[in-house]
């Protein structure tokens with residue numbers, strides 16, 4: 389089964405949040421479980437990016453691409469990029485893959501590729 | 504409700520370098536200096552700023568250790584953790600305690616001992632303040648957030664790597680005049696940007712940010728003692744008023760901000776600190792801004808109201824932010840040159856401003872400085888504390 393990353397839509401006003409928060413940022417609806425998970429869009433454009441050379445100890449690679457992407461539909465997200473020559477504004481597609489391993493734990497997240 | 508005026512009556516600081524002392528002693532040493540400076544040991548309450556004691560040094564409940572090591576029991580004491588803005592938060596809390604009338608004399612000391620671990624572990628420890636699911640799992644660190652922000656700023660406002668290098672050179676060389684600073688190595692644009700060796704001397708840490716765009720990992724402590732006007736007049740040190748405090752927060756995950764080149768929490772905290780003091784940015788003679796990354800000094804100089812948005816790098820080019828300029832920024836060396844022991848930084852900024860307003864700053868004295876300002880930046884701008892100070896006759 390393909391993995392999904394979800395955004396959270398307020399059942400009262402429809403505002404979509406990523407990441408999750410417990411009270412709606414838009415209408416202030418203050419009830420538990422008032423958000424509906426909605427899958428994030430799988431395409432967007434590169435807002436900004438970096439190549440990080442000074443990596444946290446869990447990462448056994450010489451460098452890591454990181455980026456902020458404006459997804460189609462309005463949500464903005466942070467993730468890893470695997471693009472050789474990234475440029476701001478470039479169209480990207482999103483895959484959900486393992487982004488970090490610590491010990492036996494595998495964490496899934498968004499990886500951006502050239503569309 | 505009427506609030507009382509609050510004054511700084513004593514200041515102290517350690518060298519910001521590698522300190523082979525227990526964390527509690529790094530907090531206590533500047534406190535001893537500050538009590539000597541104020542000429543009093545009558546302290547009603549302590550606030551101790553620290554971010555990493557529990558994680559990096561395996562010590563919790565730091566305030567209880569510090570109050571006892573200073574033989575100030577049974578005074579009340581709390582540890583205050585607000586990431587890299589812990590120091591500013593502790594000063595703000597001390598201000599509230601005196602302004603409210605709850606206490607007359609409050610000690611605010613801060614310390615960090617980050618070099619007990621290596622640089623990568625220290626960076627990873629600071630990275631735990633990013634959003635756990637939306638940022639941290641990806642390997643996001645503070646330098647990487649600063650780098651992505653820098654790229655946007657470059658594209659929108661024409662800031663270049665040369666501007667960033669100018670901040671690095673200005674602040675690191677200013678630190679040569681500060682005996683307590685971490686870095687005492689003169690650098691030049693030639694050496695870190697233009698020469699054939701520059702790419703080796705100054706590699707990318709997170710493109711477009713290079714090694715010399717990032718502050719060092721430091722140990723260190725700093726202290727200010729705050730008091731009511733009555734106590735301040737009795738003590739008899741030059742009267743420096745903590746005239747205004749401001750604090751604001753922003754989204755935890757950086758990508759959620761509406762305009763990714765705004766630092767709204769800085770803008771709001773600064774406006775509040777000015778408003779409470781009845782001052783404006785034009786009144787400020789000397790400022791200490793949170794240059795954990797060179798880009799931040801430029802952007803904070805705009806968001807705090809000293810220069811129009813997008814023009815901070817132009818003021819830098821004109822030399823307005825150097826010692827002798829219209830508004831000297833980070834004459835202490837800033838985080839870049841003095842160093843950044845996270846929990847102590849906000850208090851070290853206050854130390855420098857009081858030192859300047861008293862006219863005791865020696866070779867790095869800003870002439871006739873009467874109003875000072877600090878900006879202590881927590882997270883990547885998600886929790887910011889600003890302070891204004893005013894010399895009184």
Ligand SMILES: [Zn+2]
Pocket residue numbers: 398399400401402403412413414415416417
């Ligand atoms: Zn809502």
